[in-house]
Amino acid sequence: MAGTGETGGFAERAVARVGELFPVPDGLGLPEATALYSDGSTAQGLTEHAEIRPGDWVLVEAAAGGVGSLLVQLARVAGARVIGAARGSRKLNLVRKLGADVVVDYSAPGWTTLVREATGGVGPDVVFDGVGGEIGRAAFEVTARGGRFSVHGASSGEATLVDPVEAHLRGVTVIGLEQLFGFGPHVVRWAQRMMSHAAAGLVRPIIGQTFPLEHAADAHAAVENRTALGKTLLLI
Numbered sequence: 617m618a619g620t621g622e623t624g625g626f627a628e629r630a631v632a633r634v635g636e637l638f639p640v641p642d643g644l645g646l647p648e649a650t651a652l653y654s655d656g657s658t659a660q661g662l663t664e665h666a667e668i669r670p671g672d673w674v675l676v677e678a679a680a681g682g683v684g685s686l687l688v689q690l691a692r693v694a695g696a697r698v699i700g701a702a703r704g705s706r707k708l709n710l711v712r713k714l715g716a717d718v719v720v721d722y723s724a725p726g727w728t729t730l731v732r733e734a735t736g737g738v739g740p741d742v743v744f745d746g747v748g749g750e751i752g753r754a755a756f757e758v759t760a761r762g763g764r765f766s767v768h769g770a771s772s773g774e775a776t777l778v779d780p781v782e783a784h785l786r787g788v789t790v791i792g793l794e795q796l797f798g799f800g801p802h803v804v805r806w807a808q809r810m811m812s813h814a815a816a817g818l819v820r821p822i823i824g825q826t827f828p829l830e831h832a833a834d835a836h837a838a839v840e841n842r843t844a845l846g847k848t849l850l851l852i
C-alpha cells in the first residue's frame with residue numbers, strides 16, 4: 617500500500633514512491649487495508665489526542681460512518697464505555713454490533729437527554745465531533761466538566777464553534793479541527809497500527825458498500841445521501 621497524495625482521485629494505476637510503500641499485514645485483505653488506511657489512521661490519531669482513560673464515557677457522533685465506526689471500536693479497546701450516536705435504526709443496529717454500550721438517534725429531539733441519563737447525569741468525558749452544526753453544538757453542551765471535546769469534521773456543513781471563554785468556564789478542553797494539520801507525518805505509522813489491530817481481530821473495518829469504478833458517481837451519491845454504512849470502496 618501507499619498513499620498517492622492528498623487531493624484524491626480514482627484510477628486503475630497510480631505512481632507511488634518506493635520508500636512510501638508498505639506491506640499489508642498477513643491475515644488482512646486488501647479491501648480491508650484500504651478501508652483502514654485513511655479512516656483508521658485518523659481514528660487512531662484522534663483517540664491518542666483525546667487521551668481516553670479506562671471507564672471514561674465516550675460519545676461518538678456519526679458512529680456508523682467510516683471514522684466513527686472505528687472510533688467506537690478503539691474507544692472500547694481503550695476500556696471506555698461508548699455511546700454511539702447516528703441517524704436511523706439501520707445505522708444504530710450496526711453501532712450496537714460494533715460494541716457500543718448505548719446507542720442514540722440524534723435525529724430525534726431531546727437526544728442529549730438520553731446521553732446525559734446514560735452517563736448518570738454527568739455527561740460524556742470525551743466527545744468525538746465529526747458532524748458539527750446543531751448536533752455538534754448539542755454534544756458540546758452535554759460534555760462533562762473536565763471532559764475533552766474533540767473536533768474532526770463538519771459533515772453537517774458547519775464546524776462546531778465553541779467560545780474559548782465558555783469552554784473554560786465549563787471546564788471542557790476543546791481539541792479543535794486544527795489537530796488534523798499535525799496528523800500528516802504520522803499517517804503511515806497510525807495506519808499500520810490499525811491494520812495490525814485488525815489482523816489481530818481487535819477492530820473490524822466496516823465496508824458497507826462497494827461499487828465498480830465505472831459507477832463511482834453512485835458511490836458518491838451513497839455517501840452524500842447518508843445511506844452509506846462505514847466505508848465505501850470502488851473495486852477495480
Ligand SMILES: NC(=O)c1ccc[n+]([C@@H]2O[C@H](COP(=O)([O-])OP(=O)(O)OC[C@H]3O[C@@H](n4cnc5c(N)ncnc54)[C@H](OP(=O)(O)O)[C@@H]3O)[C@@H](O)[C@H]2O)c1
Pocket residue numbers: 654655656658678679680681682683684701702703704707746747768769770771772773796839840842844846847
Ligand atoms: N476519513 C478521514 O480520514 C477523515 C480525516 C479528517 C477529517 N475527516 C472528517 O471526519 C468526518 C467523518 O468522515 P468519514 O470519512 O467518517 O465520513 P462518512 O463515513 O461519510 O460519515 C459521515 C457521516 O456524517 C453524518 N452526517 C451528519 N449530517 C450529515 C449531512 N448533513 N450530510 C451527510 N452526512 C451527515 C452521516 O451519518 P448519520 O446519517 O448517522 O448522521 C454520515 O454517515 C467528515 O466531516 C470528514 O471530513 C475524515
